[in-house]
Amino acid sequence: MSRLWALALSCAAISACATPFQRAEPGDFSVSVTDNVEERRFEVVLVSTATKPLCLSGESWPDESGKFPLGYEAVVLTTTNGLLHPRASITAYCPGGCGEVEIEAGQRLEAIVAYAAFGDAEVIAEDAQRSLEFPVYPYYCSRRR
Numbered sequence: 001m002s003r004l005w006a007l008a009l010s011c012a013a014i015s016a017c018a019t020p021f022q023r024a025e026p027g028d029f030s031v032s033v034t035d036n037v038e039e040r041r042f043e044v045v046l047v048s049t050a051t052k053p054l055c056l057s058g059e060s061w062p063d064e065s066g067k068f069p070l071g072y073e074a075v076v077l078t079t080t081n082g083l084l085h086p087r088a089s090i091t092a093y094c095p096g097g098c099g100e101v102e103i104e105a106g107q108r109l110e111a112i113v114a115y116a117a118f119g120d121a122e123v124i125a126e127d128a129q130r131s132l133e134f135p136v137y138p139y140y141c142s143r144r145r
Helices: 002-017 121-126
Strands: 029-036 041-048 054-057 076-079 082-084 100-103 108-114 131-133
Touching: 029 131, 100 108
Parallel strands: none
Antiparallel strands: 029 041, 041 108, 054 100, 076 082, 076 131
């Protein structure tokens, strides 16, 4: 009987701690990428058309310098010499993730991705084949903060 009680208590505790995670519907956001060769960067704009806030993992959005401090394998720069991923500028581990980037309903989020995040910015600027694939995976924010 005590084992059954312990099992029921464990299940209740796990359920109470679990947070619902729901990916945003494709129609609730759009992403555009513009190549700005003069500035040696790509300009990224995420627009929310959702009715509630959207979030992204902190690792999946570039920092103010246009780099991904931990690297990010989903972002791919196609060049004449092949595919490149952003280089990590630091080595760190964030238990539970490195935070979130939030975009309010109906708002836009802008960032840059520096050519230098992938290597030599001048070499990348001279490559006529360059194109950036920047997938985003927003989810509806949990308001339990």
